[in-house]
Amino acid sequence: MGPHKMKGRRFPLLPLRGLLVYPSMVLHLDVGRDKSVKALEKAMVDDNLILLCSQSEVNIEEPTQEDIFRIGTVAKVRQMLKLPNGTIRVLVEGMERAEIVEYLDNEEYYEVLAKEQPEEESDDPEVDALMRTVLTQFEHYINLSKKVTPETLAAVSDIEEPGRLADVITSHLSLKIKDKQEILETIEVRMRLEKLLDILNNEREVLELERKISQRVKKQMEKTQKEYYLREQMKAIQKELGEKEGRAGEVEELRAQLEEKNLPEKVREKTLKEIDRLEKMPASSAEGGVIRNYVDWLLSLPWSNKTEDDLDLTKAEQVLDEDHYGLEKPKERVLEYLAVQKLVKKLKGPILCLVGPPGVGKTSLARSIARSLGREFVRISLGGVRDEAEIRGHRRTYVGAMPGRIIQGMKTAGTLNPVFLLDEIDKMASDFRGDPSSALLEVLDPEQNNTFSDHFVEVPFDLSNVMFVTTANAVHNIPRPLLDRMEMLYIPGYTELEKLQIGTRYLLPKQKREHGLEPNQLQIGEEALLRTIREYTRESGVRNLEQQIAALCRKAAKKIVSEDQETLAIGPEEIKDYLGVPKFRYGVAELEDQIGTVTGLAWTEVGGETLVIEVTVVPGSGKLILTGKLGDVMKESAQAAFSYTRSKATELGIDSDFHEKNDIHIHIPEGAIPKDGPSAGITIATALISALTGRHVSKDVAMTGEITLRGRVLPIGGLKEKSLAAHRAGYKKILLPKDNERDLRDIPDSVKEDVAFVPVAHMDQVLEHALVEQQSGPH
Template sequence: MFKANPIQLVQEESDDLIQLINPEQDSDIKPEDLPEELSILPIKNTVLFPGVVIPITVGRQKSIKLVKKAYQGNRIIGVIAQKNSQAEEPIIDDLYRTGTVARIIKMLVLPDGNTTIIIQGKNRFTVKEFVQEEPYLTARIALQSEPILNANNKESRALVQSLKDAATKILKLNPEIPQEAQVALDNISSMSFLVHFLSSNLNAEVGDKQKILETQNITDRGTLLLQYMLKDIQMLEIKHEIQKKVHTDIDQQQRDYFLRQQIKVLQDELGYDGPDKEVEKFRRRAETKQWTKQAAEHLNKELDKLLRINPMAAEYPVAMNYVEFMLDLPWAEYTEDDFDLKRARKVLDHDHFGLEKVKNRILEYLAVLKLKQDMKGPILCLYGPPGVGKTSLGRSIAKALQRKYVRMSLGGVHDEAEIRGHRKTYVGAMPGKILQHIKKSQSSNPVFVLDEIDKVKADFRGDPSSALLEVLDPEQNSTFGDNYLEVDYDLSKVLFVATANSLDTIHPALRDRMEIIEITGYTQEEKVEIAVKHLIPKQLKEHGLRASDVKFSKDAINKTINSYTRESGVRSLERKIGTLVRHIAKSVAMEEEYDKVISDETVRKVLGAEVFDEELYQGNDIAGVVTGLAWTQVGGEILFVESSLSRGKGALTISGQLGDVMKESAVAALSYLKSNAEALQIDYRLFQQYDLHIHVPAGAVPKDGPSAGITMFTSLASIYTQRKVKAKLAMTGEITLRGKVLPVGGIKEKILAAKRSGIKEILLSAKNRRDIEEIEKNYLKGLTFHYVDNVEEVLKIALLKDRITVPMKFVLTDQKATA
């Protein structure tokens, strides 16, 4: 049953496609539509039934001529089954006298010269006489009418149900039949089409199918079909029973032995080694390893266990993978360091501009390693804003040392097993990523970059930060224990370099194990040098251009830095340079004329309107507006603190989405101002009769930190006295209720932000002088620094004696005492 696969037609635009989709609604061919002499196509090994669609491969010359002629005409032919399927050219006596009128739906000419047609049966007919045999067979026929059947009578319904039940049973007994046949069967409602569909797919001889076709009454036709189907069911049941008995006669031991022998023969034929040979290979590899005594004993134990495991058992590949992983690890295999310090310095200077502190630290490590060969690898943490070259610096360190380089991204890692590995008892157990990367590097002393160590997360699966404590402790990592490996591994010679944007989110114990090296943002001059030496050549190479194709003017580079990238690093600058280079690449590729020198006008044309103003300083014409300095994870920024007074009852409003620390700074500044109002010549009634509003613009951006104390105090002093704030002055520092100015962090980033924004003077705590002394002098050009210890000094520098042009006129009334 159902030997033929369903036919699919693609991009068929004729109306015949509708007939394929729903053959039950197909109309018969009327006698008046038939020619007097119908072309006859003999077919072998099958019988065509009305309503059924089948493909036929036409190979005889007569048949090809017939099909081509009919396809060009009305596409109607007669199809008759051939009695002797072995005959190449059938004679008239070899053909049955009952056939089916068919319509050719599609004709396909294949590359091998054969022609395939897809035909659909229409009406049964009987041959009156054959008229001619050349160039192809034709005959006069008589159509056989189908008697009208009452599909609602009990006998018809019972027959239809019996046929469907028999077909369903055949589908269950024969697993080779596709399950789509059941769907097709369920969708047939016409008894006539059901009988013809099942007959066409019946697993029977051509003669038996021909008997069904020749049966006149559809009910008799269905009954005869049911008999054949029941015989087929009996044969399938007997076959199924025999297979079941034979299967149960072979016991499990014989089956396993037979399968093992087959595997052995196949392995010998294919050249594969069996378990014994594999274990022997492993033992030979183990002899070349510089094992610890513990590791060697553990491996031999695992190899002995591997010999005892059945190769077909589920545990065998797990044990095999474990042994291979142990052998792949580079036990005590080290690359030789290059102790040429001058070469190392050149490599670091070539790859990175600036970053002197990091370069000196690497050279110190190399120098000590040269003097003391067994030095443990340091644990460095490069800390700074994005885009300043922390990750790429790790690759440069590896190049300078001539060591292998591996990088592991810790961003979003929240499973302790990713660091320490899974225990082998778990399904799908794997070693941790630390040892996976060591295996990949094939060296026990690579430069190992742990990227984004501040992004490690902890959840119910464990705390990866705690797992890293052993990895990054020079006193412990010589015996690092991976849950999967189960043997201590020496990581003490690995040079770990961690990178982080913020230290606040790093586990305190983990931070204590690392040597923190701060990488601050680049100055304007440094960015220009980096663009010229690194970014522009890199972008030209990536876009297929030569150095002679385009030149960047210094003004264009400065314009790009100042007006389109406001960042501590150079990542955005590289993207903008890439945009400018692509503009030139398009002109080169299209062979257009273009200006080879990129000027600041070209930058404005390609990159559009300026994103940032050259100077963000807003002047000092309004009282209560003071410029402060802030630190963010992407570098320094300037911010403004604004204060205003309005008639009221002394209420205080603080806005700008400030954190608790900044709110406390505002309250502390106001308290100190109130307690020293007389010294500042402020009428105390202002605090009672005017409402105060403190606002920090950009309210959509959360702001917090201890850097805005003196900025807020200066803003309040200015608004209450209506005195001007010194022009182009910025400040940073915390305030106490005693008027002390406390030091703050992020000084270099804040200074770079002030310089970018046109600030000329900076006011700092006296204890921040040491931070200024560590900064290179060329960074400080054009800036004047004022160091203060208390707020009285702040006001002497920040507040001018002059009042603003249009000062507020305060209307104050005396408060009446009440009993």
């Protein structure tokens, strides 16, 4: 026993889990582990003293020396009570600190040598000051923390020993074992108080933060609950009044609509976000209406709604033939598109541009395309559109903002793959409001239009399934980049025979229906129709013809009603009685061969025209006078023809100084139609040579072609339209540039049968065919 006395006393050791006992503390412990129970029993046998040390980790069942703190508290066992579940409840009272010096070998329980550390007395006034500060801080702690009762403060205030005060206060704090152990291990009283002060300061700060947070949370909770309660009340009131006008009802309705729609993820998120914004808006806010309008647009667009294409070629061909006579090329192109669609399943919508004069059926052909495909049809007119926002929409921030015409059209169609007709694409204009044709580039570009961005909608919209069809009267008015993205289909106009068929098959039955006439109530024979076509219309299309037929039907209806006739037949001779004096003279413009008068052919936006060019030579000083509404190109053609004639004067038997003695007047009558374009050179030259040589020009010949200074004939455009015009006017021979020979295959056979087409490469050939008798000497 002697040698151990130096090192310390022998104690049974009770390791504590999640608990720490200070000297002067009295508390109950439940002991359940075998070793601990045996240690207790040993203490009871000896002197009721046991060493209580804490484990560093709570969950270790069999702690080793490393798991147990070196400093603990020697405690006296006051009471022991065996509980029914086998554990023992003990009442212990902490006596003083002790440090484990050495573990002794003992299988049954932990036994150690420990050296007691008695409290040291202290008269340091600084310690007193520290005691007071600690008490004050503890008071703050109690106020903030609801875990410690105010009575505890009274009990603690009475303690006079500084060390004990530190121990008791620490025992009341909810700290980690590690921190409590630190206080237990601090033997020196002053140091212990200082550490405690630090801990108290920290705890107080944490508690204050906790309190702030909990107050904030509480406020938010209260606000949310209040809002919820008020909202429910509002719903109940609206229900009672039978109203759903409130914003809440509106939002609910929009959410329900959103659920029904099959929207892409991005669009769905955007719509939900906007609906949430709408919900939070005060009812008085003007922006609410803007958001509502926007959500309505998002919900009403066809994001995923498609119609199934009817890919039956025979049926499609039948539909196209039913609606239109002729127009072989455009019909063929539509059937090709259908065939490819059938093979590929997904084809980026082609962009067709139907180009032709008014009244040839461009718009109605687009409608037939939609019918043959079984798609929806939408038409927007671009005539006079000057504002970019018309195509791409306004930003939502503007008052009265709307999406562009394209998105509006898609809403009208209600499907992702309609046939979309952009009418009059050549009539767009650009000014200070932007360039709408540039905005159309994105719409009509198959590479870009799958993410078409409208300023109003903001979410990209897919236009790649749309079949765009555009119409135009003239190609040269369409901006180049736009032209690039389109495939041209030319509809040049109809021959007389075609007009007759269209009149008989379509226009007459349609007008009879519209004027309330039975099919057999009014008979108009082919002869009468032909006369109407020849003498009352002069056009490429059939719009004028339809108006004349409508006039016949109107007048017939009046006659049937007023004279109480059952049926009425109109023959060719009676047309005059119904439609008045013929507007146009059918047949050749000139009744006999003339000198200095030649018929030229011109192309205009409304089709082909015949132009009579007159030249007269009068004594003067060599002036060249040009009259008629001529454009620059036409004037240049006249100058070139004049120079050519001068260079060939001797060969042609004309005085070489004719230009010095005479004034030459070139006149192109034909009303006030602006005439321009490179196709009148050979006509002017022929008229000039005829006038100067006194040779007659054949009345049956019409011609078109540009001239060079050396007399070569250059190619021109619009041959088909010009040929149809010459055929309408009854000319028998057309002179055309040799280079245009390849275009003859586009000319209908019915025209080729009536008219002789003569390709010419040089002015000499032109004169050969155009001038009748041999020259009669200088003029």
